[in-house]
Amino acid sequence: MLALLLLAALAGALLPVQAGVNAQLRTTLGDPLAATLASFLIGSLALGLVTLGARIPLHLGQTLGRTPWWHWTGGLLGAVYVALIIVLAPRLGAAALIAAVVAGQMLASLALDHWALVGFAPHPLSLQRALGAALVIAGVALVRG
Secondary structure, three states, X not given: OHHHHHHHXXXXXXHHHHHHHHHHHHHHHOOHHHHHHHHHHHHHHHHHHHHHHOOOOOOHHHHHHHOOHHHHOHHHHHHHHHHHHHHHHHHHOHHHHHHHHHHHHXXXXXXXXXXXXXXXXXXXXXXXXXXXXXXXXXXXXXXXX
């Protein structure tokens, strides 16, 4: 479990770096949507190469008709996230940006867990979980100063 938590922390540590890199790309390209597109193209190319190299079969045609439409929205959600981060990073700074992102993630996660949405197992909202979220929100206020 500790190894998984450390990997999750590593993933979290990559977010402010990605935000800064993409914000700089926006400066270079002159537009947040252009930077978002470039970021996704590069990421998609890298994933495509890894997938091909690992010989992972893609069954997109076979699953397209029998998969609920909302299963395909992850890329769209990711694009909205990256575009917003590109716009907000230079305005908020890394610490306030990521604190607010984590607070948003926490609140959405509590709702997803409580109502067992989008495939998550039910984890009812408790006083302890609500207090944890409140502390995260307080952290945003403290980091923002």
